[in-house]
Amino acid sequence: MNVSLRRTPAPDRLDATFMALADPTRRAILARLARGEASVSELAEPFAMSQPAISKHLKVLERAGLVSRGRAAQRRPRRLEARPLAEANEWLERYRRIWEGNFQRLDALLAEMKAMDPHRTRPAR
Amino acid sequence: MSQPRTLQVSTPNDLEIVIVREFDAPRHLVFEALRTPELIRQWLLGPPGWTMPVCEFPQLAGQPYRYVWRNQQGTEMGMGGTVLEMVPPERIVTTERFDDAWYPGEAVDTMELVERGGQTTLTITVRYESKEARDVALRSGMETGMAAGYDRLDQLLIQMAAGKP
Numbered sequence: 280m281n282v283s284l285r286r287t288p289a290p291d292r293l294d295a296t297f298m299a300l301a302d303p304t305r306r307a308i309l310a311r312l313a314r315g316e317a318s319v320s321e322l323a324e325p326f327a328m329s330q331p332a333i334s335k336h337l338k339v340l341e342r343a344g345l346v347s348r349g350r351a352a353q354r355r356p357r358r359l360e361a362r363p364l365a366e367a368n369e370w371l372e373r374y375r376r377i378w379e380g381n382f383q384r385l386d387a388l389l390a391e392m393k394a395m396d397p398h399r400t401r402p403a404r
Numbered sequence: 405m406s407q408p409r410t411l412q413v414s415t416p417n418d419l420e421i422v423i424v425r426e427f428d429a430p431r432h433l434v435f436e437a438l439r440t441p442e443l444i445r446q447w448l449l450g451p452p453g454w455t456m457p458v459c460e461f462p463q464l465a466g467q468p469y470r471y472v473w474r475n476q477q478g479t480e481m482g483m484g485g486t487v488l489e490m491v492p493p494e495r496i497v498t499t500e501r502f503d504d505a506w507y508p509g510e511a512v513d514t515m516e517l518v519e520r521g522g523q524t525t526l527t528i529t530v531r532y533e534s535k536e537a538r539d540v541a542l543r544s545g546m547e548t549g550m551a552a553g554y555d556r557l558d559q560l561l562i563q564m565a566a567g568k569p
Contacts, residue, residue: 382425384447389429
């Protein structure tokens with residue numbers, strides 16, 4: 280029942296983006312970084328997690344290009360990189376438009392069917 | 405951007421992806437549009453430029469169905485499965501497997517129709533065999549992954565916009 284975009288080449292980075300986004304902790308980290316850059320210890324604070332565990336998540340996010348490191352030597356603050364998210368969103372938007380396209384065609388078809396429906400009855404109240 | 409009707413996509417649990425859409429037509433007509441091959445191929449087409457040269461859909465449970473799409477370059481994409489339940493005019497359940505498997509095993513698609521005052525709500529639930537299979541779908545950045553991620557990503561982008569004017 281699903282029409283996929285499977286034949287459209289998906290860049291590796293897009294896969295990495297979706298994989299990175301598939302985890303709730305990583306999404307929470309991104310949401311935090313959306314408010315401004317933060318160090319690893321600052322990022323670890325709201326989570327019941329060790330800094331190494333947070334660092335692991337950050338590594339996944341960095342590999343996906345979603346997070347980068349600042350230069351400030353000691354703190355090395357992480358910051359959000361908006362572009363991969365925008366690219367991923369473009370794909371999602373495209374997916375949504377495809378389903379919307381399908382359903383709008385279905386709307387038009389149903390309007391025709393309704394006009395020709397022999398069992399046209401008012402819904403019972 | 406104005407959408408005539410909203411399309412809702414969600415991931416209610418580890419295994420499922422749910423798509424909900426309302427139609428301005430009574431349920432028996434929506435049901436026919438979902439199960440009649442000549443009607444299915446008029447709307448279930450995907451991206452612009454794709455057609456559906458093969459559309460076989462049985463009217464009884466226990467029988468196979470088959471869809472093949474083709475684009476202008478001649479690229480084909482096929483999928484099919486078995487109709488598990490056919491309950492007019494409210495419910496169709498099928499298995500789903502793509503020719504080029506991109507997630508392990510089969511998924512089960514459940515289409516349910518509820519009519520209220522001449523309006524029909526269609527709920528499509530895609531259920532994967534395992535969380536792993538669904539996550540592969542998510543990771544692959546494909547259709548379902550994109551759908552599932554959409555709401556979350558949207559939230560994130562809203563937050564980003566708020567945080568970085």
